Amino acid sequence: MGLERKIDQPFFKEVGEISRFTARFFREVTKPKQEWDEFINQCYWIGYKALTLVSITAFIMGLVLTIQSRPTLVEFGAAALLPSMVSVSLVREISPVITALICAGKIGSGIGAELGSMRVTEQIDAMEVSGTNPFKYLVVTRVLAATVMVPILSSLAIGISLYGGYLGTNIRGEVSWTLYVYQAYDALSYGDFLPSIIKTIFFGFAIGIVGCYKGYTSQKGTEGVGRSATTAVIVASLLVFILDLIAVQVVDILGLT
Amino acid sequence: MESEDPIIQVSNLNKSFGENHVLRDFTLSLSKGENLVILGKSGSGKSVLIKCIIRLIEPDSGEIIVLGQDISDLDQDEMDQLRANVGFLFQSNALYDSMTVRQNLEFPLRRHWTKEERAEKAESAVIQALEDVGLGHTIDMMPIELSGGMRKRIALARTLILRPKIILYDEPTTGLDPITAREISDLMNSIQKKYNTAAIIISHDLNCIRMTGNRIIMLIEGRNYAEGTMDELMKNEDPKVKDFFE
Ligand SMILES: Nc1ncnc2c1ncn2[C@@H]1O[C@H](COP(=O)(O)OP(=O)(O)O)[C@@H](O)[C@H]1O
Ligand SMILES: [Mg+2]
Numbered sequence: 001m002g003l004e005r006k007i008d009q010p011f012f013k014e015v016g017e018i019s020r021f022t023a024r025f026f027r028e029v030t031k032p033k034q035e036w037d038e039f040i041n042q043c044y045w046i047g048y049k050a051l052t053l054v055s056i057t058a059f060i061m062g063l064v065l066t067i068q069s070r071p072t073l074v075e076f077g078a079a080a081l082l083p084s085m086v087s088v089s090l091v092r093e094i095s096p097v098i099t100a101l102i103c104a105g106k107i108g109s110g111i112g113a114e115l116g117s118m119r120v121t122e123q124i125d126a127m128e129v130s131g132t133n134p135f136k137y138l139v140v141t142r143v144l145a146a147t148v149m150v151p152i153l154s155s156l157a158i159g160i161s162l163y164g165g166y167l168g169t170n171i172r173g174e175v176s177w178t179l180y181v182y183q184a185y186d187a188l189s190y191g192d193f194l195p196s197i198i199k200t201i202f203f204g205f206a207i208g209i210v211g212c213y214k215g216y217t218s219q220k221g222t223e224g225v226g227r228s229a230t231t232a233v234i235v236a237s238l239l240v241f242i243l244d245l246i247a248v249q250v251v252d253i254l255g256l257t
Numbered sequence: 258m259e260s261e262d263p264i265i266q267v268s269n270l271n272k273s274f275g276e277n278h279v280l281r282d283f284t285l286s287l288s289k290g291e292n293l294v295i296l297g298k299s300g301s302g303k304s305v306l307i308k309c310i311i312r313l314i315e316p317d318s319g320e321i322i323v324l325g326q327d328i329s330d331l332d333q334d335e336m337d338q339l340r341a342n343v344g345f346l347f348q349s350n351a352l353y354d355s356m357t358v359r360q361n362l363e364f365p366l367r368r369h370w371t372k373e374e375r376a377e378k379a380e381s382a383v384i385q386a387l388e389d390v391g392l393g394h395t396i397d398m399m400p401i402e403l404s405g406g407m408r409k410r411i412a413l414a415r416t417l418i419l420r421p422k423i424i425l426y427d428e429p430t431t432g433l434d435p436i437t438a439r440e441i442s443d444l445m446n447s448i449q450k451k452y453n454t455a456a457i458i459i460s461h462d463l464n465c466i467r468m469t470g471n472r473i474i475m476l477i478e479g480r481n482y483a484e485g486t487m488d489e490l491m492k493n494e495d496p497k498v499k500d501f502f503e
C-alpha cells in the first residue's frame with residue numbers, strides 16, 4: 001500500500017510517463033520511412049533560433065572568465081597559466097552547459113509550445129487521421145535534430161569562447177594569437193573535447209525529448225500550451241545539470257581527466 | 258445485397274473517462290448515400306463518438322464496422338488505408354498553421370500516393386479540391402490569412418483530396434455567421450451530389466440539419482435516445498427531445 005501511494009505521486013508518474021515516451025521514441029525511430037525533409041527543417045530551425053544567442057554568450061563567457069581569473073593567478077605568480085586554465089574550463093564545462101541551457105530555453109520551449117498548440121488545435125489528430133504517423137513526423141525528427149544540433153552549437157561555442165578568452169588575455173598581457181592558441185592547445189587534449197561533445201549529445205537528446213513530451217501530451221486550453229512551454233524549459237534545464245553531474249562522475253571514473 | 262449493408266455500423270459502444278460515462282451502449286447505422294445527423298447537447302459525447310469511429314479514441318467496448326471492416330481487427334497499416342476512405346472535418350478545422358494551403362492539402366497524399374504519383378498528379382488534385390470548395394485563389398496563402406468560413410472550406414478540401422466515401426463532420430457550421438453557415442451547408446450538399454458520399458453530421462444548427470440531413474439521431478445520456486426525420490422528431494412528445502426544437 002505504501003509503495004502504491006508513492007507511485008501515485010505526480011513526480012513519479014511524470015518520470016514514468018517520460019520514460020514511456022522515450023521508449024516509444026526508440027521504437028519509432030527504427031521504423032521505416034524516415035522524415036528527412038522535416039528533420040533537415042528542424043536542424044535549420046534550431047540553428048537559426050539559437051545561433052546568435054549562443055555565440056554572444058560564449059564570447060562573453062570566454063572574455064569574462066579570463067578577465068576575472070587573472071587577478072587570482074597573478075597573486076600566485078601564475079599569470080602564464082591563464083590561457084591553459086581558462087581554455088580547459090571553457091571546453092570542458094562552460095561552453096557545453098551554457099549552450100545546453102540556452103537551447104533548453106529557446107529550443108525546449110519552442111518545441112513545447114509548437115507541439116502543444118498543434119495538440120490542442122487537433123492538428124496532431126488531423127495528421128493521425130490522414131495516415132501520417134505524427135510521432136514519427138513531429139517527435140522523432142525534432143529529437144534527432146536537437147541531438148545533432150546541440151553538439152554542433154556547443155562546438156561552435158567552444159571556438160567562440162576560446163577567442164573571447166584570447167581577447168581577454170590580451171587586454172593587459174601581450175600574448176600573440178599563436179602563442180595563446182599554442183598554450184591553450186597544449187593544455188587541452190582529446191580527454192577534454194571528447195567527453196564535452198558526448199555529453200552535449202545527451203543534453204540535446206534530453207532537451208528534444210522533454211520539449212516534445214511536454215508539447216505532445218499538452219492539456220486542452222491555451223494555458224495548457226503555456227504550461228507545456230514553461231515546464232519544458234524547467235525540466236530540460238534541470239536534466240542538463242543532472243546529466244552534467246553524471247558526466248563528471250563517469251569521466252572521473254574512466255580516468256579521462 | 259451489397260448496397261443494403263450499412264457502410265458504418267456501430268453497436269453497443271461504451272466509452273468512459275474515469276467516472277464520466279460518455280457513451281452507453283450507443284448504436285447507429287449509416288447507409289450508402291445517406292446524411293445522418295447526430296444531435297445532442299454540448300458535452301454529450303458527439304465528438305467522442307465520431308472519434309471512436311475513426312479510432313482517434315479507443316472505445317471501452319462495442320463493435321464498429323466501417324466499409325465492411327471491424328476496425329478493432331485492423332493493424333495500423335490497415336487502419337491508415339481505411340482512413341483514406343473516411344474524411345474527418347474537425348470542429349476546429351485543424352489546419353496546419355505552419356503550412357500553406359497547398360501544403361495542407363498535399364499532406365494527406367504523403368502517405369497514400371507514391372512519390373511519382375505525387376509529382377504527377379498532386380498539383381491538379383489540389384487545384385481540383387480547392388475548386389470544389391470555391392477557393393482556387395487561396396492556394397499559396399497561409400491559414401492565418403483566411404476568414405473562419407474560408408478555413409472551414411479549406412479543411413473540407415483537405416478531407417476531399419483523397420476522395421473519401423464517407424465524411425464525418427464535427428459541427429461544421431458552429432461559430433460561423435448565418436450566411437456563411439448556409440454556404441457551408443450548401444457546399445456539403447453539392448459535395449455529396451458530386452462524389453456520392455455518405456456523411457455523419459454533428460450539428461445543433463437546425464438550418465444546417467434541415468438542409469443537409471436525411472435522418473437524425475438524438476444522442477442523450479450517452480444513448481441513441483430517439484431517431485427519425487426532422488418532422489418525426491418535431492412531433493415527438495418526449496420533453497428531452499422537444500427541448501431541441503423549441
Ligand atoms: N480525452 C478526453 N479525456 C477526458 N474526458 C474527455 C476527453 N474527450 C472528451 N471528454 C469528455 O467527454 C464528454 C463528451 O465530450 P465531447 O464528445 O467532446 O462532447 P460534444 O458532444 O460537445 O462533442 C465531455 O464531458 C468531455 O469532458
Ligand atoms: Mg464536440
